[in-house]
Amino acid sequence: MHVYELNHETQEELEKIQNNLLLEVKNLSLTIERFGKGWTRERLYVIRDFHLKIHHGEVVAIVGASGSGKSLLADAILGIHPKNSIVDGMIKYENELLTEKRRKRLRGNDILLIPQMTNALDPLMKVGKQVKTLMKQNNHQKAVKQIFQKVGLDPDVYDQIPSACSGGMIRKIFIAMALASEAKLIIADEPTNGLDYESIDEMLFQIKMLEKDNKGVIMITHDLEAAMKVADKIAVFYAGETVEVVDKKHLKKGGKFRHPYSRALWNALPQNGFIAIDSTQPSATEKLTGCSFAKQCPKATKKCKIEKPLLKEISHDEMVRCFYAGM
Ligand SMILES: Nc1ncnc2c1ncn2[C@@H]1O[C@H](COP(=O)(O)OP(=O)(O)OP(=O)(O)O)[C@@H](O)[C@H]1O
Ligand code: NI
16 A cells, blocks of 8 residues: 655656765664673664665754764764674765775765764864864965854964863864865764754754755754754654654645654654653663554554564655554
């Protein structure tokens, strides 16, 4: 039975989409091996089945709860995950497999991480210099100061060291670094964390500037509202899985999120009445059978508890993992 009308793109349109593809992640998993109680070995299934596609000049938000494995996801894509973790799955960058060797070459050049922690800068080097070292061309102090102005930083910040800057300023310096670099893909981990309402909007505007520069931006966040403001596509992450990828256009046209977990997140927003559900995620030590959201889902049936739903494609880059979505 067809739940959705598939968008039938022409061959030419499909080729254009494929050529514009920046990063493709399929079936990504990350498992941590650690010692549990009494020196027993324990496995944490932090990422179980993650999928994502991002094109040049596109912002994709990955939305998930705190502690759900979002930062580890960024690390897994970059190949900087902890030593006690095993990563499996397929990652392609510009339609070619991202091998370990290629990753090393691209990391920090083509692919740049904006870290969640604001203490990631060199504590002893002037911030301006740290931005300047990322510029391949036009690497003059003046050019850096111009970028500082673009992101709302005083040009005098050039000569300061990181400890003289507030958390909000550091987040702006990170954006300046991304703008100064020639990176095509920026992975921003919780860029709005700890900012007040006004500064969040300013940060989202700056993320749009990166997009205008034709960069692809993956914004990792727990803030659905921020994601909805800035992203072209939203990937919802639950229990280590992509449960939904939705195009902003669908939401703009008045369409709803399709997965019950995403709907629950949406209903919990202040403007939608703060409707809470028990959204405790399955523990990472649990081996899941059935749908990861079945225990919390108001629509769950017997089938959901025993059979794992696959990601259904709705169009070339929208998908949902639910037997009953849209019904
Ligand atoms: N090196 C590690 N060894 C063992 N467990 C780890 C390691 N790194 C992270 N974890 C655990 O994996 C889970 C996911 O961590 P991660 O930092 O990716 O979550 P997150 O979604 O980014 O959280 P936050 O919203 O706090 O940023 C957490 O429960 C964390 O304690
Ligand atoms: Ni994190």
